[in-house]
Amino acid sequence: MTARAILMLVLDGISDRPCRSLNGKTPLQAALTPVLDKIVSRGSCGIMDTIGPGIRPGSDTSHLSLLGYPPAQYYTGRGPLEAEGCGIHMKKGMIGFRCNYATVDTNGIIIDRRAGRIHETRSLSAAIEKSVDLSRYGITLQFRSGAGHRAALAFHGEGLGADISSNDPKKEGVVPPPVRPCSKKARDRKTAAACNEFIQQSRVILDEHEANERRRHRGEPPANMVLLRGAGEMGHFEPFSQRYGLSGSVIAAATLITGIGSVIGLSRVEVPGATGSVTTNLQGKIAAAIQELGTKDFVLVNIKGADEASHDGDARGKKEFIEKIDESLAPLLTLDDCLIVVCGDHSTPCEIRDHSADPVPLVIYGEGVRADRVTTFDETACAEGGLHRLQGISLMPILLDLINKAHKYGA
Ligand code: ZN
Numbered sequence: 001m002t003a004r005a006i007l008m009l010v011l012d013g014i015s016d017r018p019c020r021s022l023n024g025k026t027p028l029q030a031a032l033t034p035v036l037d038k039i040v041s042r043g044s045c046g047i048m049d050t051i052g053p054g055i056r057p058g059s060d061t062s063h064l065s066l067l068g069y070p071p072a073q074y075y076t077g078r079g080p081l082e083a084e085g086c087g088i089h090m091k092k093g094m095i096g097f098r099c100n101y102a103t104v105d106t107n108g109i110i111i112d113r114r115a116g117r118i119h120e121t122r123s124l125s126a127a128i129e130k131s132v133d134l135s136r137y138g139i140t141l142q143f144r145s146g147a148g149h150r151a152a153l154a155f156h157g158e159g160l161g162a163d164i165s166s167n168d169p170k171k172e173g174v175v176p177p178p179v180r181p182c183s184k185k186a187r188d189r190k191t192a193a194a195c196n197e198f199i200q201q202s203r204v205i206l207d208e209h210e211a212n213e214r215r216r217h218r219g220e221p222p223a224n225m226v227l228l229r230g231a232g233e234m235g236h237f238e239p240f241s242q243r244y245g246l247s248g249s250v251i252a253a254a255t256l257i258t259g260i261g262s263v264i265g266l267s268r269v270e271v272p273g274a275t276g277s278v279t280t281n282l283q284g285k286i287a288a289a290i291q292e293l294g295t296k297d298f299v300l301v302n303i304k305g306a307d308e309a310s311h312d313g314d315a316r317g318k319k320e321f322i323e324k325i326d327e328s329l330a331p332l333l334t335l336d337d338c339l340i341v342v343c344g345d346h347s348t349p350c351e352i353r354d355h356s357a358d359p360v361p362l363v364i365y366g367e368g369v370r371a372d373r374v375t376t377f378d379e380t381a382c383a384e385g386g387l388h389r390l391q392g393i394s395l396m397p398i399l400l401d402l403i404n405k406a407h408k409y410g411a
């Protein structure tokens with residue numbers, strides 16, 4: 001028998017370097033993970049450079065690579081993917097941006113880049129989309145909320161460029177700089193000017209909005225500024241179903257990942273309580289994945305929380321979240337006609353609080369897989385496995401071979 005379907009479970013930022021606060025262990029080594037260890041004992045393991053050795057991946061470029069779309073060929077910036085993930089259908093000629101709601105004081109100085117980690121911004125985004133007027137640039141716009149303080153913007157108009165700077169200084173205590181063109185081209189100058197106009201107009205709308213009145217009243221920071229970055233046009237993606245002959249779904253809270261899923265034609269499954277943080281509904285995501293595998297050939301699940309804990313430098317929190325993930329995976333052990341792939345998309349060492357180029361652990365488990373001698377799922381144990389050290393772009397061909405969908409090269 002050969003496995004019929006593939007579950008690709010990406011544990012975002014799961015791998016790490018030795019942490020002082022964990023006595024020199026990585027969070028994955030320190031965590032008790034009986035379910036993952038069972039999967040590993042029956043599976044084939046390795047470590048993987050999701051993009052290439054020494055390249056620090058973003059979550060977007062690494063996921064493209066894991067899905068078999070070389071990022072050097074397909075990646076055109078974070079903005080268009082975020083926009084797609086927030087429900088904006090990106091067409092040719094549109095420019096997409098990733099946005100943050102932030103808080104500025106009366107002098108325009110940023111006092112919170114995430115507006116107090118505001119949860120609900122839909123009424124604010126609707127007001128911006130309805131009232132900001134960029135008709136003097138010949139631009140129509142869409143502005144949609146993502147999870148938490150996140151949002152996305154898209155411009156639609158003639159002669160727009162994407163080679164522009166951001167107004168996000170990536171720190172607090174300073175005034176956001178104006179958006180500037182990064183070339184002398186008229187189209188980049190036009191987009192930069194329209195961005196600055198958008199920022200000005202949206203600031204007035206946000207300042208007067210009743211939702212912000214209520215936040216001030218409760219002593220919460222108002223979401224009174226939009227920071228934008230990652231400008232880009234949408235690239236052209238061959239649909240996943242055409243590329244591999246497989247139907248598929250994506251389950252993720254991060255709009256960056258659902259955006260990638262949407263542009264390659266994976267159906268998007270919403271899971272109540274999926275937040276992209278350590279409080280996410282893990283059981284719900286795994287149950288939804290198992291349900292999707294009943295009718296689909298491929299399911300991508302992204303679990304984000306470990307990356308968030310790493311960016312906060314919280315090694316203990318990361319270890320505890322890994323144990324929660326492990327517990328939620330128990331139902332996967334009963335799947336009998338699926339390949340299960342568990343891997344990271346990049347390392348996010350807690351001690352550097354950012355992504356690193358260290359390879360990630362990987363296990364493939366299921367019918368037809370040759371088990372190796374590795375028995376625990378961590379960065380060093382998996383390096384001893386039968387898959388050795390792979391590049392992310394090789395993962396899909398290996399999986400297609402295991403489910404008998406690969407084509408022979410030669411006679
Ligand atoms: Zn990531």
Ligand code: ZN
Nearest residue numbers: 013307348355
């Ligand atoms: Zn990250």
